[in-house]
Each structure stands twice: as C-alpha cells, then as structure tokens.
Amino acid sequence: MENCTIYSHYIAIEKIIPILKQYFPSAQIEITGTEQNWSQLKLTIGKSLWKKGNTFTVYYRQRLHPDYKLVLSEEPLIKNLISLYNFVSSFPAQNPAIYNRLLQKITTLNVEISFVAEPGFTDTHIKCILSIAQALDGIIFSNPNSVFQALGMYDKNGVLLLSNTGKSDAETLDVSIESKYYDKVSGDEPDERKDRTNGLLQSHGIAINTHLPRIVNKSEVTIRTPYEIAERVTVLSLINLVAFNSVEPLDAIQYFKQYGLWDKVTANEKDLLENPTQSKKDQATWQCEGIWVLLWALGKAEAIPFPDHLCSLNDLDFYPFQGFDQDPNKIIQQLDHRRTDTEILDNADLYYRIDWACVNARIKGQEMAIVHPGVVYERHFALNWLIRNRDQEWDDVTCDT
Structure with missing residues (x-):
C-alpha cells in the first residue's frame, strides 16, 4: 500500500471525478455521498471473474469556512493543517525562499485530498494524482514510496519543494489567494478592506504601512463597464x-x-x-x-x-x-460581463499597498525579493484605470502611493 495527500487553496471538488474517470475509464467507483459532494471514492481497477482487482481510494475534506489564513480551531482539518505547518517549519532549508513560500502556502490551504493505492502506485496513478494537483494548484505531502522518494512536500508537477533533510529541487512556488474567500469574512467598508489587505500582506512577509490611506468605497466610485x-x-x-x-x-x-x-x-x-x-x-x-x-x-x-x-x-x-x-x-x-465591484476594489487596494512596499524598499536601497516591483506597478496601473482613479485615462494613469 502506498499513499500521498494533495493540499489546495482552491475548492473544486467537481474537477476530481472527471479526472479519475479519464485515467481509469473502466474502473468501478463506489461513492460515499454524491458526485457533487462526497467524502470517499473507492475505485476497483482490473476486476474480473478471475481477478480481485486493485483498489485506489480517494478521501476528501475541506474547511467549513474557507479562508486565506490559519486560525486556531477544533475543526479536524484546521488542526491537521496547523500540525502540517509546524512539521514542515521544523525542516532545515537549503533554499530559504522556497521554504518561506511553502509555509505561506500552507496557511492558505482549504482542501485535503488523500490517495491510497493497493498494492502500490502505478504510472497511471501518478499521472492522475498530478493532473488533480495541477487542476487545483495543489501541493503534495508524501512519506517515502516508490514515486515520492523523500519524506516531504512536492509541487503540483511532482518536483520536491522541501524534504525533511532540507533538500529542494524546485525553483519557484506560486502562492495564490482567491478574494472570494476573504470577501465573505468582511463587508465592503474601506477600512475593513484595508485591514484585510494588510493581514494578507503580513501573511506573505510584505511590509505594511498602517497609515496608508484607504481607497474608495463602492458608493464612491463608478468602475468601468x-x-x-x-x-x-x-x-x-x-x-x-x-x-x-x-x-x-x-x-x-x-x-x-x-x-x-x-x-x-x-x-x-x-x-x-x-x-x-x-x-x-x-x-x-x-x-x-x-x-x-x-x-x-x-x-x-x-x-x-x-x-x-x-x-x-x-x-x-x-x-x-x-x-x-x-x-x-x-x-x-x-465580453459583456465583469467581476463584482468588491473583487476589483479588493485587488486595487491590494496592489496599492504592495506598490507602496516596493517603493519603500527602493527608497531604502533594499532588494524587493518577495514580489517583482515592475509586475506590481503594471497591475496597479491597470487596476487604477479600472476604478477610474482620479478620472485618469489610460495614458495618464498614475500609481501614487
């Protein structure tokens, strides 16, 4: 028997069964729950009158209240994620940047998908697991087995992020957060948005300025059509x-x-x-x-x-x-649909404050290693145009911080 677990920020349970069926089209699937809301899938592969067949079992659970940070709770998955964070944080790190990004990503996780293969993983099992990891932008935890040979964390492509000995083969790791998860926690008041953004920046180790003004509220702006x-x-x-x-x-x-x-x-x-x-x-x-x-x-x-x-x-x-x-x-x-005012304003506020951190680092002669200042500026520029900051047209948009 071999096993591993995918952890993801994204809640997309509906993507898993189609991927399983793609790789195991003839498997018998026993579902605990429904196809849209299940906790366990048991696939029996290669069963016939003469063969018992092998099993591939998938377990799923998600946070009761999706979030972008870990807060102490008695919820079993939260307790497990905190334990995972503490376990990984105890590893040495040959690549501090990957180590820090990995810990940041763990705080954003909302979903746990565990896989158990009997008698063990095949090439098809691994292709299937990695397809699910890629679909959910997940990371993988595994004990040593025939595929994941080191105890530790792997990225969505199966590349080693961090082993318990500190080894890392990865060059980068994305940490993405869906605004809809923290939209639900707070209202649309600009001061709440500011606090929410600052909390997000702190989770990434980005400098904040608590005195930086708020941006406009929904009632104060007409976002472009x-x-x-x-x-x-x-x-x-x-x-x-x-x-x-x-x-x-x-x-x-x-x-x-x-x-x-x-x-x-x-x-x-x-x-x-x-x-x-x-x-x-x-x-x-x-x-x-x-x-x-x-x-x-x-x-x-x-x-x-x-x-x-x-x-x-x-x-x-x-x-x-x-x-x-x-x-x-x-x-x-x-192209007759756009995202909500809240989503756009949340991102405008986020890039306003990240841009301040970039400018602050440049003024102090410090390297901004966590984010790319040029990328931040260009996105801040586009978001300011979207929210009609100072009613400026495209060539005249400013990104004051």
Missing part, C-alpha cells in the same frame, strides 16, 4: 503583438482603422505604431500584466497570480485579438 474594458483590452492585445514583433505596426494601424477602433488607440500607442522603435516596443511589452488584469476583470482569467514573476498570456484560454480577418467589435460585444 464591461464594454469599456473590452475595448481597451482588445486594443492592447494587438499593441502587445506589435511590441513583441509578431505584427507589423502598419498592419495594426490598418486593422484599427478598418474596424473603427483607431480613435480608441491612445496617443502613446499611436506614437508607437507610427514611429516604432525597439525601446518603445520593449516598454510596451510590460503591458502583458495590464492585459491579464483586464481579462481577469472580464472573467477571462481565473485569478491574478502572485506578483513574483511576469505573467504569460500563453497560459490563458482566451485572447482578444483573433486574427486580421476577425471583426473585433463582435468580440467586444460578447
């Missing part, structure tokens, strides 16, 4: 391809004019297209971060990743510019 956001991100998506030398500037100009979007191109963007230089293009490549934020606001990206590295737009399933033969206005019209 889905149509405005869709127009802006559609223009940006083609400018981005010009910046990366994938599209010729003159072709982009012709496209914008053909479909009536030239007046939506800003003065700075027109300067880039009409007088292109590599320096201007290099600067424009940073707008990948703003594109991600705007697509997130339109619900086309699941989350805004932790800002410790540049985003990759190739990771998205949707991109606004879909070819010169496609009418962008039809795409814009279809």
Whole structure:
C-alpha cells in the first residue's frame, strides 16, 4: 500500500471525478455521498471473474469556512493543517525562499485530498494524482514510496519543494489567494478592506504601512463597464503583438482603422505604431500584466497570480485579438460581463499597498525579493484605470502611493 495527500487553496471538488474517470475509464467507483459532494471514492481497477482487482481510494475534506489564513480551531482539518505547518517549519532549508513560500502556502490551504493505492502506485496513478494537483494548484505531502522518494512536500508537477533533510529541487512556488474567500469574512467598508489587505500582506512577509490611506468605497466610485474594458483590452492585445514583433505596426494601424477602433488607440500607442522603435516596443511589452488584469476583470482569467514573476498570456484560454480577418467589435460585444465591484476594489487596494512596499524598499536601497516591483506597478496601473482613479485615462494613469 502506498499513499500521498494533495493540499489546495482552491475548492473544486467537481474537477476530481472527471479526472479519475479519464485515467481509469473502466474502473468501478463506489461513492460515499454524491458526485457533487462526497467524502470517499473507492475505485476497483482490473476486476474480473478471475481477478480481485486493485483498489485506489480517494478521501476528501475541506474547511467549513474557507479562508486565506490559519486560525486556531477544533475543526479536524484546521488542526491537521496547523500540525502540517509546524512539521514542515521544523525542516532545515537549503533554499530559504522556497521554504518561506511553502509555509505561506500552507496557511492558505482549504482542501485535503488523500490517495491510497493497493498494492502500490502505478504510472497511471501518478499521472492522475498530478493532473488533480495541477487542476487545483495543489501541493503534495508524501512519506517515502516508490514515486515520492523523500519524506516531504512536492509541487503540483511532482518536483520536491522541501524534504525533511532540507533538500529542494524546485525553483519557484506560486502562492495564490482567491478574494472570494476573504470577501465573505468582511463587508465592503474601506477600512475593513484595508485591514484585510494588510493581514494578507503580513501573511506573505510584505511590509505594511498602517497609515496608508484607504481607497474608495463602492458608493464612491463608478468602475468601468464591461464594454469599456473590452475595448481597451482588445486594443492592447494587438499593441502587445506589435511590441513583441509578431505584427507589423502598419498592419495594426490598418486593422484599427478598418474596424473603427483607431480613435480608441491612445496617443502613446499611436506614437508607437507610427514611429516604432525597439525601446518603445520593449516598454510596451510590460503591458502583458495590464492585459491579464483586464481579462481577469472580464472573467477571462481565473485569478491574478502572485506578483513574483511576469505573467504569460500563453497560459490563458482566451485572447482578444483573433486574427486580421476577425471583426473585433463582435468580440467586444460578447465580453459583456465583469467581476463584482468588491473583487476589483479588493485587488486595487491590494496592489496599492504592495506598490507602496516596493517603493519603500527602493527608497531604502533594499532588494524587493518577495514580489517583482515592475509586475506590481503594471497591475496597479491597470487596476487604477479600472476604478477610474482620479478620472485618469489610460495614458495618464498614475500609481501614487
């Protein structure tokens, strides 16, 4: 018998059974509960009249009240997560950055999925487990076995994050938090949002300024409409391809004019297209971060990743510019939904305060190793545009802290 456990911040129980069926299409599955709400799955694999078959059992539990931090509780899963935190924190660490990120990630966990294979793991078991880990952005705890050979924690790809001897093979670890989990804990009052954000920053070891003012409340702001956001991100998506030398500037100009979007191109963007230089293009490549934020606001990206590295737009399933033969206005019209005011304001407040920490570190001559200051600035910029900070248009947005 061999076992391991996935821990995840994301609650997505509905994703697990389809993945199991994908890897074990002929298995018999006994469900304790329903397909939408179960605590145990028992898969019998290879059973026939002449063979008993092997078993693969999956156990699931989640926090009663999902959160982004650990608070002492008698809830069994909370107690187990605190024990896991204490156990991992006792490990030595050859890579302090991974060690600290791992401890931060443990505090955000909401879900535990345990796997038991009899007589042991096969290649198919491991592919299935890693697919679930990837779907839930999970981390894996395992005792030594035929696959995970060291006692310790592994990332969603099965790479060793930290063993009990301090060894680490990983280069990075993302720590992502869904705002909806802490939205429910507090209301929408700006002072509560500020306190909530500061608590989140503290959990990541990011400096806070308790005297930094609050941002606007829902009643004080008119966040941009889905149509405005869709127009802006559609223009940006083609400018981005010009910046990366994938599209010729003159072709982009012709496209914008053909479909009536030239007046939506800003003065700075027109300067880039009409007088292109590599320096201007290099600067424009940073707008990948703003594109991600705007697509997130339109619900086309699941989350805004932790800002410790540049985003990759190739990771998205949707991109606004879909070819010169496609009418962008039809795409814009279809992007008719955006996230709630609370979600957008929460992230605007978050990046406002992270940006302050970056500026503070720069003024003091300190390295900002926890986050990437350039990434933070570009996302802060896009969020300020979304909330109409000072009623500034795209070229004029400021990120004062």
